[in-house]
Amino acid sequence: xxxxxxxxxxxxxxxxxxxxxxxxxxxxxxxxxxxxxxxxxxxxxxxxxxxxxxxxxxxxxxxxxxxxxxxxxxxxxxxxxxxxxxxxxxxxxxxxxxxxxxxxxxxxxxxxxxxxxxxxxxxxxxxxxxxxxxxxxxxxxxxxxxxxxxxxxxxxxxxxxxxxxxxxxxxxxxxxxxxxxxxxxxxxxxxxxxxxxxxxxxxxxxxxxxxxxxxxxxxxxxxxxxxxxxxxxxxxxxxxxxxxxxxxxxxxxxxxxxxxxxxxxxxxx
Ligand code: PEP
Numbered sequence: 393x394x395x396x397x398x399x400x401x402x403x404x405x406x407x408x409x410x411x412x413x414x415x416x417x418x419x420x421x422x423x424x425x426x427x428x429x430x431x432x433x434x435x436x437x438x439x440x441x442x443x444x445x446x447x448x449x450x451x452x453x454x455x456x457x458x459x460x461x462x463x464x465x466x467x468x469x470x471x472x473x474x475x476x477x478x479x480x481x482x483x484x485x486x487x488x489x490x491x492x493x494x495x496x497x498x499x500x501x502x503x504x505x506x507x508x509x510x511x512x513x514x515x516x517x518x519x520x521x522x523x524x525x526x527x528x529x530x531x532x533x534x535x536x537x538x539x540x541x542x543x544x545x546x547x548x549x550x551x552x553x554x555x556x557x558x559x560x561x562x563x564x565x566x567x568x569x570x571x572x573x574x575x576x577x578x579x580x581x582x583x584x585x586x587x588x589x590x591x592x593x594x595x596x597x598x599x600x601x602x603x604x605x606x607x608x609x610x611x612x613x614x615x616x617x618x619x620x621x622x623x624x625x626x627x628x629x630x631x632x633x634x635x636x637x638x639x640x641x642x643x644x645x646x647x648x649x650x651x652x653x654x655x656x657x658x659x660x661x
Contacts, residue, residue, distance in 0.1 A: 394599050396615065396642040397556060397622035399432040399517060400629025401457060401485060401603075411439040415446045417632035422639060425451040428646035430622075431639055432483055433629070437471055444480035455483030455517070458491060461504040473512040484509050485624075487543065488519045489562045499542035506543055510551050517556040517624065518543045519603070520583070524563035532561070533582055540586050549594040557583055557600045558624040564604025566626055573613040573620075576602045580619035608637030615645050 406414065415433070425431050432453040435443050443454050460470035476484060486509065487502035502518060509516040520539040522532040536559065544552055559579050561571050571579070580600045587595035602614050603624030614620055622642065628634040 394597065394621045395428060395430055396646055397430045397432060397599055397601060398635075398639050398642050399455065399483070399485075399558075399601065399622065399624050400434060400635055401488070401624055401626050402433065402435045402630060403457065403490070403626060404436060405630055406435065406439065408439060408442060411435050411443055412446060414630065414632060415443060415452075418452070418636060419447075419450060421632055421636040425639065426643040426646065429639060429642045434483070434485055440476070440479050440481060453482050454480060455485065455515075456481050457485050457488070459484050459486075459505060459509065459514075461501065461508050463508070473508050473514050477512050477514055481514065483515045483517055483556070485558075486516045486518045487539070489521055489560060489565060493562075499539060502539075503542055503545060506555065507546070510547075510554060515554055515556060517558050517601070519558045519560050519624070521558075521560040521562050521565075521604075527561065527563065532579070536579060536583065537586055540583055541590075544587065544590060547591075549591045552587070552591045553594050553597045555598065557587075557598065558603045559583060559600060560603035560624060566605070568605050570605045570610050570614070571602070573617050576614055576620055577617035580617065580621075584619055606638060608634055608641065611638045611641040612645070615642055 432455050434455045434457050456476045459473050459476055460467050464472055486505050487497060491497045506516045506518055520536050522535040526532055526535050563569055564571050583600055584595055587598055599621040600619055601622040601624045602620045606614060606623040606625050607628040623638060
């Protein structure tokens with residue numbers, strides 16, 4: 393059974409005061425997190441240490457929004473995997489569509505970063521997803537397939553299960569547009585099929601998150617899809633009530649059903 397992961401991507405929002413206030417508000421609303429759900433926040437680099445200190449007695453995990461692929465060296469302005477681990481991060485977002493679009497990150501670079509992250513036991517959350525034009529041209533499966541295969545290429549099964557995939561249709565990010573639960577499930581099942589062709593049974597253990605305008609009002613319908621194993625949340629993660637609302641939806645769904653992927657009947661789990 394896969395455990396839900398609810399991850400907040402704070403992007404370039406908030407300094408020290410914002411981080412402290414938002415984390416306090418989350419902890420006040422949600423003092424205890426169910427063991428059935430992993431909860432992660434990804435603040436900016438400069439707020440990571442503070443967030444880690446503030447969350448040291450909490451079950452909420454902290455991750456980074458990016459990292460450099462090299463171990464160390466003359467890369468002005470960059471941050472390495474070992475620095476993130478030393479700071480206390482357990483996850484790192486890689487290949488977010490904003491990084492692909494604004495910082496020209498391509499599949500080869502995302503793959504290199506992913507391999508560096510894994511070599512430091514930092515769990516990568518690799519983002520894949522099509523542009524609106526690609527969906528309109530009916531190329532969305534082809535695009536997501538090639539991003540997914542590129543990210544996982546060269547990994548063995550043991551490494552693959554440590555990777556989390558976030559399917560984020562670019563047309564749904566920060567737009568208020570959401571993929572319908574059926575569109576999300578269709579793509580998540582497709583990604584799992586690709587992964588099972590590469591890694592066999594191990595693909596059942598790989599979590600696939602949905603990202604794109606998830607909020608408390610649509611979280612139930614999205615998270616109840618069999619292959620949707622959590623959410624990567626931008627805008628709604630900046631508001632404690634909304635973020636906790638999504639976490640509580642995941643908790644309620646884990647208790648009522650558990651996650652069973654579409655390729656399995658409940659008896660096989
Ligand atoms: C994101 O940027 O990863 C994201 C999903 O943003 P939003 O929830 O605001 O669409």
